[in-house]
Amino acid sequence: MLELNADERNLVDGVEHYLDSRDSNESELVKKRFECLNALGMAISQYPSIRESHQLRGVQRSEEQLLEALCSIAASARLLHTPAKVIGTRSYLIAKFQAFSLLHILVGENEEFILRLRRIILSIIHTLMAEEVYFSCLDDPGFSYEIKLNLANDLIALWDSGTTPHTVQHLPTLGSLDRA
Secondary structure (H helix, E strand, O other): OOOOOHHHHHHHHHHHHHHHOOOHHHHHHHHHHHHHHHHHHHHHHOOOOOOOOEEEOOEEEOHHHHHHHHHHOOHHHHHHHOOHHHHHHHHHHHHHHHHHHHHHHHOOOOHHHHHHHHHHHHHHHHHHHHHHHHHHHHHOOOOOHHHHHHHHHHHHHHHHHOOOHHHHHHHHHHHHHHHO
């Protein structure tokens, strides 16, 4: 299920408690925003895994077909052929980015929260940036079909778990790029 991890939940709880003592309206706004985020995550989690094979009216849909489609579908048609769970997960990440950005605004320069919020926000940005890099590579005619299959496999891993071995090793570079 798409949900906040324990550190993120503790941070949100801490900010809510901090805001309760300062402005109950802002605290209530945060509670509602994260309730919506949780509901979105639960709804998206109802979709089947993109790694599962499915049969519909005798037609088999599999991860292998998704790999091939990612390598061959034109960028202009990709959105409509991307599994709904993936599109939903991207929407969840954007909603999560916006929710944590709201917290960042509301805590001002409070040292207790600001660095932790920035790390979460940057992590979300890096995940979205990594996805865009994969799409750019898949669209590049200079890459062989074999390389594109490997890239598509990494992209599916990113969608499935939120990270790939390649994106983890490049996070420091993405962080430097973002700071620049």
